[in-house]
C-alpha cells in the first residue's frame with residue numbers, strides 16, 4: 056500500500072492528534088472514541104489502528120491491542136509511528152529485545168526522531184547494551200546539544216562503558232558551554248561536579264579528582280560528600296596527614312560514623328581489619344583516648360578500641376563499656392560485642408567477667424569491677440545473666456546457656472527479649488518445636504508488636520508448623536488475606552522460610568510456588584530501575600544513579616535470591632525424584648503437571 | 661533477722677493493661693501468687709481502668725495492682741483492690757506503695773468512691789506490715805475469701821478498709837506520667 060493512501064484529511068488529522076493527547080493524559084475512553092470516528096471513514100488507516108491498539112493495551116485488553124497494532128502495521132509498514140507503538144506494546148510486556156527491534160525499525164524510517172531515540176536509550180541502558188546506549192546518547196547530543204541532560208547522559212554512557220577519559224572530557228566540554236549557573240540550578244551543578252570527581256577517582260586520576268573538588272569547593276552544595284571524597288582521595292594518594300585532618304573534621308561532624316573511624320585509622324597508618332603491630336596499637340590507643348576526651352558521649356569512640364586493644368587494656372575498656380549497657384538495660388549488648396568473639400582470649404575475658412558479676416551481684420549489689428559505694432539496681436543482675444546466656448550459646452554450650460536464660464526468666468519473667476533468646480538457644484540445641492512455643496509465649500505478651508509477631512512466625516516455620524506460622528503472621532496482614540498481602544509487600548524472609556519448611560516436609564509444589572514468588576520480586580526490583588533512568592538524570596542525582604545501576608547488576612547475589620534459587624533447584628529435583636505412581640496425594644498430582652516443560656528453571660530465572 | 665539495708669526507691673511509670681498485653685499481667689500474677697487466677701479475673705480487672713495498672717521499671721513491667729468497682733445501692737461505689745504484687749527482686753523499693761497511692765489518688769478524684777478495701781490473709785505478715793506503713797487501717801473482723809482463686813483452700817483474711825477522704829498520701833509516691 057502506498058504512503059499516499061495513509062494521509063488523512065485535515066479534520067481527521069486533527070482527530071488523530073487528539074488520540075495521542077488522550078493517550079498521554081490517560082483519557083483512554085475518549086481516545087477510543089476519537090479513533091473509532093476516524094476508522095469509520097478510513098478503516099485501513101494504519102497509525103489510527105495502532106494508536107487504538109496502544110490505548111486498548113492500557114485498558115487491559117492485551118489481545119485486542121496486539122491485533123490492532125499488527126493490523127495497523129500491515130496497512131502502513133512505512134510508518135515510524137506504527138513501529139514505535141509496536142515497540143511500546145512490547146515494552147509494556149517487558150519484552151525489551153522485541154521492543155528494541157521495533158524502535159530500530161521506526162528509526163530507520165525517521166532517524167532523527169527524538170522521542171523514539173530517547174525511548175530506545177532507556178531500553179538500552181535497562182538491558183545494559185552499553186555500546187548501543189552510548190551510540191544513541193551521542194546521536195541525541197548531536198541533535199540537541201543545548202539540552203543539559205543530553206551532555207550528562209552521554210557522559211554517563213561513556214563512564215559506564217569505562218571510557219573514563221572521554222566521560223570526563225564530555226563533562227568539561229559541557230562546563231565550557233555554560234555561561235554562569237542560575238541560582239535555581241546550583242544544587243544540580245554541584246552534583247555534576249561531584250560526579251566528575253567520582254569518574255576521575257574511578258579512572259585512577261586521583262590528583263585530577265582532588266583538583267576538581269578543590270576548584271568546585273564553593274559550588275558544591277553537598278559539602279559532606281565532597282569532604283568524604285577528599286578524605287578517601289588524600290588517603291589513596293598517600294597524603295596521610297591531609298587525610299587525617301579531613302577525617303578529624305568529619306568526626307567532629309559525626310563521631311559515630313564508622314566509615315570516618317576506618318578512615319582515621321588508616322590515615323594513622325593502620326589497616327583496619329588486619330593484624331597490627333604493638334606500635335600501631337599504642338598509636339591507636341592514644342588517638343582514641345584523645346577522641347574520648349573530645350566526644351565522651353559517642354558510643355563508637357568507646358566501642359571501637361575494643362577491637363584493637365588486648366589483654367588488661369582490653370579488660371579495663373570492656374568493663375567500663377558494658378557497665379553502661381547493663382545499668383541502662385540495653386538488650387543489644389551481646390550482639391554489639393559478638394564480633395569480638397573471633398578472639399578466644401577476649402571471649403574468655405568476657406566469660407570470666409560476667410560470671411563474676413553474676414555471682415557477686417545478688418549478695419553485694421555491686422559489679423566486681425566498679426569501685427565506689429553505688430549499689431546497682433536489681434535489673435543489672437538479670438541483664439548480666441541474659442548476656443551470659445547468649446555468650447554460652449555463641450560458644451556452643453547450650454546447657455549452660457539454657458540454665459542462664461531460665462534463671463533470667465525466673466528473676467524477671469516480664470522481659471520479652473528473654474523469650475526470644477531462649478527460643479534461639481532451644482532451636483540451636485536441636486529442639487525447634489520447643490523454640491517455637493517459647494517464642495510464641497513471648498509474642499503473646501505484646502500483641503501490638505510486629506517484630507515479636509514475625510519472630511514467632513519464623514520459629515513456627517523452623518519447627519515446620521506452617522499452619523501456626525500462617526495464623527500468626529496473619530495477625531499483622533491486612534484483611535487476614537496473608538498470602539497476597541505478604542507477596543505485595545515483598546516479604547521475602549517469610550517466603551524463603553516457608554519455602555524451606557515445605558521442602559523439609561517434601562511438599563515440593565508449595566515450596567516451588569514460594570521460591571518462584573521470591574524470584575518474581577527480584578524481577579520486579581530489576582524492573583523498578585526503569586523509572587530511574589530518566590528520573591535521576593532530571594534530578595541530577597548522578598552518583599547515586601550509578602550506584603543504583605551497579606547494585607542492580609549484582610542483584611542476584613542477594614542472600615534471599617540465593618536462598619530461593621537453591622530452594623528452587625531442590626524443589627525441582629524433589630519433584631523429579633518423587634515416585635508419582637506410589638503417591639495419591641495432592642502434591643504428587645501437582646508434581647506431574649509441574650514436570651512438564653512450563654516449569655523449567657530457565658523460564659523464571 | 662538481719663537488719664535490711666535501705667535501698668533507694670526505683671523510678672517507675674504506669675502502664676494501663678489492655679487486651680494487647682494482658683499476658684504480662686498474667687505473668688506477674690503467676691509469678692507472685694500461688695493461686696491461679698481465672699480468665700474472668702483478668703477481664704474484670706481490665707474493665708476497671710484506670711485503677712488497674714502496671715508499674716514499668718526501665719521499660720518492662722515489674723508490678724501490678726488489680727481492682728474492681730462494686731456498686732452500692734446508694735449509687736456510690738466501693739473500690740476493691742483484688743491484688744497488689746511486686747516481682748520479688750524489685751520489692752522494698754517503694755513500688756508497691758506508689759501503686760497503692762496512685763489508686764488512692766484516683767479514688768479521691770472520683771466523686772462516686774467513698775471507700776477502698778482489701779483482703780489480706782492473716783498470715784501474710786509482709787502485706788500487713790506494708791499496708792500499715794501505707795496508712796491503711798485494720799478493721800477487726802475476719803471473713804473468708806471466695807471467688808476468683810480456684811486452686812487453693814479458702815483462707816482467713818483481714819479486711820482492710822480505708823475511707824477515701826481520710827487517706828493522706830505518704831511522702832515520695834509521685835509517679836511521672838508517660
Ligand SMILES: CC(C)(COP(=O)(O)OP(=O)(O)OC[C@H]1O[C@@H](n2cnc3c(N)ncnc32)[C@H](O)[C@@H]1OP(=O)(O)O)[C@@H](O)C(=O)NCCC(=O)NCCS
Pocket residue numbers: 692742743744745746747750751752753754755756757758780784785786787789790791793794
Ligand atoms: C506487699 C508488697 C506489694 C509490697 O511492695 P513493695 O514494693 O515491696 O513495698 P514498698 O517498697 O513500696 O514498701 C512500702 C512500705 O512497706 C513496708 N514493707 C514492705 N514490705 C514489708 C514487709 N515485708 N514487712 C514489713 N514492712 C514492709 C516498707 O518498709 C515500706 O515502708 P516505708 O515506706 O515506711 O519505708 C510486695 O511485698 C509483694 O508483692 N508481696 C507479695 C504479694 C502480696 O503479699 N501482696 C499483698 C496481698 S495481695
